[in-house]
Amino acid sequence: MSNAIFKVTKPGLLTTIQDCGRVGYQQYGIVVSGAMDSFSMNIANFLVGNPRNEAVIEVTVMGPKLAIMKDVIIAICGGNLSPKVNGEKAPMWKSLEVKEGDTLEFGQPLEGARSYISVAGGFDLPFVMESKSTYLKAGIGGLEGRALEKGDVLYGAREENGKSGRALHRDKVPTYSNEMEIRVVLGPHHRAFSDEAVHTFLSSTYEVTPQSDRMGFRLKGPTLEHTTSADIISEAIPLGGIQVPANGQPIILMADRQTTGGYTRIATVISGDIPYLAQAMPGCKIHFREVSVEESQDIYENNDRLIRTLEKVSSLR
Numbered sequence: 001m002s003n004a005i006f007k008v009t010k011p012g013l014l015t016t017i018q019d020c021g022r023v024g025y026q027q028y029g030i031v032v033s034g035a036m037d038s039f040s041m042n043i044a045n046f047l048v049g050n051p052r053n054e055a056v057i058e059v060t061v062m063g064p065k066l067a068i069m070k071d072v073i074i075a076i077c078g079g080n081l082s083p084k085v086n087g088e089k090a091p092m093w094k095s096l097e098v099k100e101g102d103t104l105e106f107g108q109p110l111e112g113a114r115s116y117i118s119v120a121g122g123f124d125l126p127f128v129m130e131s132k133s134t135y136l137k138a139g140i141g142g143l144e145g146r147a148l149e150k151g152d153v154l155y156g157a158r159e160e161n162g163k164s165g166r167a168l169h170r171d172k173v174p175t176y177s178n179e180m181e182i183r184v185v186l187g188p189h190h191r192a193f194s195d196e197a198v199h200t201f202l203s204s205t206y207e208v209t210p211q212s213d214r215m216g217f218r219l220k221g222p223t224l225e226h227t228t229s230a231d232i233i234s235e236a237i238p239l240g241g242i243q244v245p246a247n248g249q250p251i252i253l254m255a256d257r258q259t260t261g262g263y264t265r266i267a268t269v270i271s272g273d274i275p276y277l278a279q280a281m282p283g284c285k286i287h288f289r290e291v292s293v294e295e296s297q298d299i300y301e302n303n304d305r306l307i308r309t310l311e312k313v314s315s316l317r
Helices: 038-047 195-203 271-277 293-314
Strands: 004-010 014-018 056-060 065-068 072-080 083-085 095-098 103-106 111-119 153-155 179-186 205-208 216-220 231-236 241-243 251-253 260-263 265-269 285-290
Touching (some): 004 103, 038 271, 195 265, 195 285, 241 260
Parallel strands (some): 179 285
Antiparallel strands (some): 004 153, 072 095, 072 111, 083 103, 179 265, 205 216, 205 285, 216 251, 231 260, 241 251
């Protein structure tokens, strides 16, 4: 019996396989990749009874059209890109059963930029350095290291019944806006900027430009002037690091960021706000707010506690 789950009839704008990424390989120059919005990915997996690191489909802005090839439990989380099953509105943040012969497709983006589709049992795809995540520039991971294309077939890794009707409590469902406040910890190179530049950074509005992708979000706004050079000796790049090259326009480094970089970083986005930032569309307005390292750690611990609780609940069948 075939374990084929989806056949791609339309690929969408950028539809890839992602999980938590290639953790532990940056020292060898290997990019982490992984889901841009890890919270949505985790919840999508929990709702169908998968572990958090199971691979999912990451849908970007304009979603794919998928033919369902067998009965399976799925969940769709993240940005609301108008998912539909057989032309009818499909629920989000809730597991549901789709049947052989059904069609899953997406319409107009209503809120956010990325959705995540999980399937009970996960996808049968090879691990590359302990991850199924697609890194397009190197052509590794996912399905042949590329975005999904028309005619592709995705297979299930394990036969799992899952359970339909599981939902994230609506109080925990995030909302996404075209204007957002993003919390940052200043540094490590904020002293390479004048006090006026730091004040400008924290008090101004920046816009996500169309030249943004999984590697980084290029912003447009008031110029940030360096007191010395924009260049530094290359060093490791964290997720959410905000580089400022010589043109004074910030770049927020995201999932497919390079492993090292030689531009000053004025601040770093806290991990708790990365999932929100990942949902920003071009044109989204961003305001930065400084928080302390201690406050950032408290936010991380609270978020991690929620994820661990949901993970435990999802394992109870």
